[in-house]
Amino acid sequence: MAESQNLEYKESWRDEYLKWICGFANAQGGTIYIGVDDDGKVVGVKDIKKLMEDIPNKIQSGLGIVADVNKHTKGGKDYLEIKVKPCSFPVSYHGQFHYRSGSTKQQLTGIALSEFIMQKTGIRWEDVTVDDITVDDLDDESFKIFRREAVRKKRMTEAELNISNEELLQKLHLIKDGKLKRSAVLLFYNDPSVVQNGSFIKIGKFDEKGRVTYHHDLEESLLVNASKVIDLIYLMYLKAKISYEHDVRVEEYPFAREAIREAIYNAIAHNCYMYGAPIQIRIADDSIIISNSCILPDGWTVETLMEPHDSKPYNPDIANVFYRAGFIENWGQGIQKICDACEEIGADLPIYELRGNDLRIRFNALERALIDSSKIPNRQNGGISGGIDGGLAERILALIRSNDSMTVQEMSEVLDIPKRTIEREMKKFRSNGRIMREGGKRYGHWKIND
Numbered sequence: 001m002a003e004s005q006n007l008e009y010k011e012s013w014r015d016e017y018l019k020w021i022c023g024f025a026n027a028q029g030g031t032i033y034i035g036v037d038d039d040g041k042v043v044g045v046k047d048i049k050k051l052m053e054d055i056p057n058k059i060q061s062g063l064g065i066v067a068d069v070n071k072h073t074k075g076g077k078d079y080l081e082i083k084v085k086p087c088s089f090p091v092s093y094h095g096q097f098h099y100r101s102g103s104t105k106q107q108l109t110g111i112a113l114s115e116f117i118m119q120k121t122g123i124r125w126e127d128v129t130v131d132d133i134t135v136d137d138l139d140d141e142s143f144k145i146f147r148r149e150a151v152r153k154k155r156m157t158e159a160e161l162n163i164s165n166e167e168l169l170q171k172l173h174l175i176k177d178g179k180l181k182r183s184a185v186l187l188f189y190n191d192p193s194v195v196q197n198g199s200f201i202k203i204g205k206f207d208e209k210g211r212v213t214y215h216h217d218l219e220e221s222l223l224v225n226a227s228k229v230i231d232l233i234y235l236m237y238l239k240a241k242i243s244y245e246h247d248v249r250v251e252e253y254p255f256a257r258e259a260i261r262e263a264i265y266n267a268i269a270h271n272c273y274m275y276g277a278p279i280q281i282r283i284a285d286d287s288i289i290i291s292n293s294c295i296l297p298d299g300w301t302v303e304t305l306m307e308p309h310d311s312k313p314y315n316p317d318i319a320n321v322f323y324r325a326g327f328i329e330n331w332g333q334g335i336q337k338i339c340d341a342c343e344e345i346g347a348d349l350p351i352y353e354l355r356g357n358d359l360r361i362r363f364n365a366l367e368r369a370l371i372d373s374s375k376i377p378n379r380q381n382g383g384i385s386g387g388i389d390g391g392l393a394e395r396i397l398a399l400i401r402s403n404d405s406m407t408v409q410e411m412s413e414v415l416d417i418p419k420r421t422i423e424r425e426m427k428k429f430r431s432n433g434r435i436m437r438e439g440g441k442r443y444g445h446w447k448i449n450d
Helices: 015-026 048-063 110-121 140-152 165-171 182-188 222-237 257-270 316-324 334-345 392-402 408-415 419-431
Strands: 007-010 030-034 068-074 077-084 097-101 104-108 201-206 212-218 241-245 248-252 279-283 287-293 351-355 358-364 435-438 445-448
Touching: 007 015, 015 030, 015 048, 015 077, 015 097, 015 104, 048 068, 048 077, 097 110, 104 110, 140 165, 140 182, 140 222, 140 316, 182 222, 182 316, 201 222, 212 222, 222 257, 222 279, 222 316, 222 392, 257 279, 257 287, 257 316, 257 334, 257 358, 392 408, 392 419, 392 445, 408 419, 419 435
Parallel strands: 007 030, 201 279
Antiparallel strands: 030 077, 068 077, 097 104, 201 212, 241 248, 279 287, 287 358, 351 358, 435 445
């Protein structure tokens, strides 16, 4: 019998055939024979006893499904039959969705993947409910941030927000059938990875040779991450060029803060979280690249993004919360804001690029704000641009907020400041009670007294 929609022959087993099993599960089901050539002739398979144990385990751990694995013998030669049933839910292999069409396997991407997910579930990924997390398990800080920002940006009134957390979630359409949606957990739970691995922001500083010099992973709720990420980047990752106008100190950064802010918030709100890949922010002296997993609306291209367009969020619930918190717009004006902010400082417009399922936006640095490294004071004379009066205290505090167990040596390496200079600043903090050390020197952590 020839290979068909539901039939595949393989002479020997390779782990990559889990993709074929994934394809059958996502389509009409099917059977893979191991130890059979393309003409349907049994050639036999070695170590069949071991394969009988390994293959079912690999199917379950790699795909999250169960398949029947049966041993057969013909002409004195053993071969395996792997019977795969069609699944009512989408099945992925290492974040990839495969589909059996005719006698070929296809990897679903873009619109095809979006349509497949919708057909399989009838609902969006963010709408699926979570069984083992309740409103009481959610993060108080996340709710404080949302209420504070919603009032500050005048997107909601104090009266509208003066309700219980559960009532607020219901108002935001984040509860269904008495259970929290995935979107609610991503937004308000302190460990979103329980919903999907990779639900965090990865920031890295790269040198001129493309090597990572230091990095941060922001792994808290989407709202907490959003409240931290911009300050962290501008305090820890970027250097301002210092000049003086009539004895007034002027700092100029090479990237428009509002543009970077809008781009990152758009990435968080519109990220396709089911891929399990973090939002990545790659920072170099001459550029910032922000990338997130993405499924563009039907018919859209990167050119569409740069033109006037309607708002069509991939995650409507998450986007609504970010809008209510004043983080993003809801009229498709976010990219226009990004371009306006770049033009305001005289920087180039950003460049959008779609690579597979990754949407990347690149900002090129404003050349006049780049610092000539030959003119930067050396480490003995104050370190990074502007010296100690360039906000070192705030940079140290930001580092502690991002990682309260960071050592003085690590602070010195991240900030490119001599260790003894950091120690002097820390001594001032401790003497005036701004920070204190809890626990021992090896396993303790810093506490900021605001």
